[in-house]
Amino acid sequence: MNHFLDLHTTDAGELRQIIDHARAIKTAREGRPRGTPDDEQALAGRMVALIFEKPSTRTRVSFDVGVRQMGGQTMVLSGQDMQLGHGETIADTARVLSRYVDLIMIRTFDEAVLHEMADAASVPVINGLTDNSHPCQIMADIMTFEEHRGPIKGKKVVWTGDGNNVCASFLHAAGQFGFDLTFAGPMQLDPDPKAVGFARDHGSSIVIERDPMRAVEGADLIVADTWVSMHDAQSARERRHNMLRAYQVNDALMAAAGDKALFMHCLPAHRGEEVTSSVMDGPQSVIFDEAENRLHAQKAVMRWCLGL
Numbered sequence: 001m002n003h004f005l006d007l008h009t010t011d012a013g014e015l016r017q018i019i020d021h022a023r024a025i026k027t028a029r030e031g032r033p034r035g036t037p038d039d040e041q042a043l044a045g046r047m048v049a050l051i052f053e054k055p056s057t058r059t060r061v062s063f064d065v066g067v068r069q070m071g072g073q074t075m076v077l078s079g080q081d082m083q084l085g086h087g088e089t090i091a092d093t094a095r096v097l098s099r100y101v102d103l104i105m106i107r108t109f110d111e112a113v114l115h116e117m118a119d120a121a122s123v124p125v126i127n128g129l130t131d132n133s134h135p136c137q138i139m140a141d142i143m144t145f146e147e148h149r150g151p152i153k154g155k156k157v158v159w160t161g162d163g164n165n166v167c168a169s170f171l172h173a174a175g176q177f178g179f180d181l182t183f184a185g186p187m188q189l190d191p192d193p194k195a196v197g198f199a200r201d202h203g204s205s206i207v208i209e210r211d212p213m214r215a216v217e218g219a220d221l222i223v224a225d226t227w228v229s230m231h232d233a234q235s236a237r238e239r240r241h242n243m244l245r246a247y248q249v250n251d252a253l254m255a256a257a258g259d260k261a262l263f264m265h266c267l268p269a270h271r272g273e274e275v276t277s278s279v280m281d282g283p284q285s286v287i288f289d290e291a292e293n294r295l296h297a298q299k300a301v302m303r304w305c306l307g308l
């Protein structure tokens with residue numbers, strides 16, 4: 001049994017195998033009607049708990065559909081509706097759930113909650129986003145990049161805006177998959193220094209660049225995310241917008257990058273804020289492929305967790 005907690009704590013060779021398996025899972029479904037189950041009913045008879053302490057559209061639906069297509073069943077739980085939200089410890093919740101279900105996916109705030117859940121659970125635990133990371137998203141993003149451009153190794157990824165949880169997972173992925181990353185954002189919102197250190201220690205070139213036009217020169221991929229994450233105080237909204245406005249991904253920035261650069265956004269996006277609609281809907285954007293690939297990548301993650 002394997003937990004899927006973060007990209008920097010999972011073996012790089014196994015991450016590569018998960019991506020390759022996701023590709024094979026996707027190919028096996030090609031041309032099949034949407035509602036039909038997978039040929040391989042890998043999760044037949046298994047129950048998966050999906051716990052959300054924050055809102056979600058993609059993570060919730062892609063995990064739920066993925067489990068069902070593999071023949072398993074899901075239980076979607078909101079943290080507030082559980083005793084977890086009313087004082088029961090995370091460890092006790094993990095021990096109890098482990099008696100009922102075969103796999104737990106949790107989206108929460110502090111990553112300490114995820115680790116406490118994993119330490120106490122006797123079934124695999126998957127990180128469905130914390131304040132600190134979003135590994136499932138980046139597995140789908142690597143898969144998507146490689147579908148369009150081939151191996152990501154040696155490529156230049158430019159992260160624009162806030163050095164947040166999704167950025168941290170991109171930095172972990174840079175170290176594990178061997179690509180370089182330029183961070184284009186304000187000093188106040190620099191990425192997690194531990195994630196930067198991890199990528200550099202694993203041989204990636206990580207550049208911090210305050211000028212967005214210079215940052216995107218020679219980019220293979222430009223990534224944006226919301227300027228105000230779910231864990232950020234709403235009171236910081238105006239201050240963040242003022243700091244981040246110069247880093248909007250728009251037609252001028254895409255032109256400075258050139259035609260080979262893809263555009264990604266984990267979604268939900270705020271059109272007209274971190275990215276314009278012209279870029280979201282433009283020829284270099286692969287945002288809906290990314291969203292679709294959450295389904296395929298997470299199927300491979302769940303099977304890896306369960307050794308299937």
Ligand code: CP
Pocket residue numbers: 055056057058059060129137266267268
């Ligand atoms: N990208 C992503 O995780 O989206 P949701 O918040 O809708 O799950």
Ligand code: NVA
Pocket residue numbers: 129164165166225226228229230231266267268
């Ligand atoms: N950084 C965003 C990602 C949402 C999928 C957040 O944490 O709210």
